[in-house]
Amino acid sequence: MTQTGDRVAPPAGAERPDTPSGRGELIAGAVLLAWLLVASAVVHHSPAPNALDRWGFRLFPVVRHSTWMSRVTEVGGLPVLVVGSLLAAAVAFGRDRVRAAACLVGPAAAVLLSEWVIKPAVGRHYAGVLTFPSGHVTSVASLGTAWVVAVPRWLRWPTAAIAAVVTFLMTMSVVSLAWHYTSDALAGAVCGVGTVLLVDGILHLAFGPPVGASTPSRVRPGPPYGRASPQE
Numbered sequence: 126m127t128q129t130g131d132r133v134a135p136p137a138g139a140e141r142p143d144t145p146s147g148r149g150e151l152i153a154g155a156v157l158l159a160w161l162l163v164a165s166a167v168v169h170h171s172p173a174p175n176a177l178d179r180w181g182f183r184l185f186p187v188v189r190h191s192t193w194m195s196r197v198t199e200v201g202g203l204p205v206l207v208v209g210s211l212l213a214a215a216v217a218f219g220r221d222r223v224r225a226a227a228c229l230v231g232p233a234a235a236v237l238l239s240e241w242v243i244k245p246a247v248g249r250h251y252a253g254v255l256t257f258p259s260g261h262v263t264s265v266a267s268l269g270t271a272w273v274v275a276v277p278r279w280l281r282w283p284t285a286a287i288a289a290v291v292t293f294l295m296t297m298s299v300v301s302l303a304w305h306y307t308s309d310a311l312a313g314a315v316c317g318v319g320t321v322l323l324v325d326g327i328l329h330l331a332f333g334p335p336v337g338a339s340t341p342s343r344v345r346p347g348p349p350y351g352r353a354s355p356q357e
Contacts (some may be wrong), residue, residue: 181307
């Protein structure tokens with residue numbers, strides 16, 4: 126290791142700290158929500174079941190009454206969303222306080238967007254209630270995304286796999302219980318993932334470290350000027 130001036134050069138291969146700029150999350154979230162906007166316009170114009178919905182009913186036949194599927198839908202309730210968001214924020218807080226805020230705000234924003242903005246705007250009904258997008262799927266997808274971004278990098282793929290399984294089980298349950306069409310569930314997943322990523326990206330761009338910023342180097346007294354730098 127060579128000492129230059131009054132700073133110590135970092136060892137070769139040292140890992141940089143995880144300091145996301147927010148650009149990737151912002152772009153991914155914006156693309157997903159743009160797709161949702163287009164899909165919402167299409168369903169608003171043609172609210173009848175489409176080819177995806179008919180395929181979904183063949184894949185997940187309607188049973189209407191299932192104890193275990195009803196239990197699965199409870200995971201999409203408000204208590205799980207609140208507790209899960211708080212825990213995800215706690216996991217992220219020590220490494221990235223901006224991301225912790227996104228874990229708190231993102232899932233709630235996704236559900237509010239689904240229930241209070243998109244559903245009334247699209248106006249699709251199934252069994253007498255507004256259904257596009259699915260609020261239950263939005264809830265579990267947004268919470269799963271919050272956990273994926275909250276955990277350390279080495280845990281993100283396993284966490285993403287668990288989130289995908291839970292989202293799939295929720296989709297199967299709401300379709301088989303005749304609560305939603307398959308396109309409602311798909312839109313809910315896109316709404317949940319896209320909103321959390323967009324919130325995370327916006328918050329990091331607004332309050333995170335500047336792009337290109339790095340952690341200050343460790344400083345220790347160097348040799349007086351005029352002396353050769355020692356080699357280690």
